[in-house]
Amino acid sequence: MKPLEINALSKRYGERQALDSLSFAVPPGEIFGFVGSNGAGKTTTMRIAVGVLQADEGDVRYGGEPVNVNSSARFGYMPEERGLYPKMTVAKHLIYLAQLHGLNTKDAREAMMNWTERLHLADRRDSTVDTLSLGNRQRVQLAAALVHDPDVLILDEPFSGLDPFAVQDMAQVIKEKAEEGVPVLFEVTPGLWTQGFTPRVRV
Template identity: 70%
Template sequence: MKPLVIDTLVKRYGDRVALDALSFTVSPGEIFGFVGGNGAGKTTTLRIAVGVLSPDSGVVRWGETPVGRPEAARFGYMPEERGLYPKMTVAKQLVYLGRLHGLTAQQARESMTRWTRRLHIEEHRDKPVDSLSLGNQQRVQLAAALVHDPDVLVLDEPFSGLDPLAVDAMSAVLREKAEHGVPVLFSSHQLDLVERLCDRVGVVHEGRLTACGSLAELRAPRAARHLFLKVDGAPGHWPADTPAVASFRPQDDGVLVEPAPGSTENDVLAAAMRHGTVRHLSWHQPTLADLFRDLVEPAKEDTPA
């Protein structure tokens, strides 16, 4: 298996720069999560990766070979928008797409049977796609990306609209493909899933890659900066105007606190105990959502409520 290399992509739409020298590599057997806000450049990147769009400059390579039509034919692509024939039955559609990718009629039929069973949509094989729920249409779309046994997977928002069981089924498929050496690249706004599934993550903002690495690597510069506290009975303004606290961010069930320079967790604990009963205190490991906010939001001071 060969890596998928995104090398210095530039794409403009009029005066707007959609991609600004964007580069990263997805290694064989790696699940790479590609995250960013709306309009950050995720879909443009994925479309260029599979040959749907052309960059203004830069190149996509599969190993050492620039991706052209023969290479892209070995990719499995799942667009964010429905790319299915709505009136065609699931079975006929998947067989047809398998044949387009060079499978024999028998191979295409066997692959359709295998993937509809694996994704728990076998009972829908003889139904037109537009009669299915959005979640089941999403499963069919994944089957369409997998039917020809691709060597690279490129998926745009594959978990959108799926229930938890479907998320588990799709996650298992992506892990299995990666275990067989396939580079897996997918975008998602569901950062908890990205955090759970991915070996590495790339964060794109305004067409630029602002961070790339494993979750541990992304956390390293930001680790152990904040304490998470649950304090019963504390007044609503706490911990504003607390000398031991440099900044804070309320959470659903507590508050994240950054100790002031020269202050320790003991100083924060002592201040908290003066305002209520401390039920929990621990150093906070930032989630991918926390890291994403830090990377793409302008720095700003926390202000008292």
């Protein structure tokens, strides 16, 4: 695995300066957390990192190389606004996303089976997303970020609205991915430190 580097990012929305020469690095296997008030630029940074937004200045690098379409396809991203298709079943949703990331049908199905089992969604595979509880939608969104075995994990408010059991499940998965050498960047949630790991935090 390689480090994720944020290099002097700046981004302005009209007259509002969202980011001003922000720099940090997330080494392989490190859990790196953002903490800050609304509007501090956390989501903007994550969207630039995965290529959803363009920076006005600065760049994002993975392994020393600027992130492009090919390298960002190896990132797992859990957005703040959950991008799930409400009328698609959990199973079809995850298989479809895995195939978008390059997995063949067999591997995509195996990945779906694995992550729905791991995140306690096995009994909801044939349920459409719009019938799920908030907690289960969050689990599906995390599975969607993980289904292609990403090299980098970027999670925007992954613990928002979750019950303690779901928080524990998600925290364990994040810890396991970091132990595999994956750089993990995410927004810190109060109470996270009780889940068995402490991220390096930037305010």
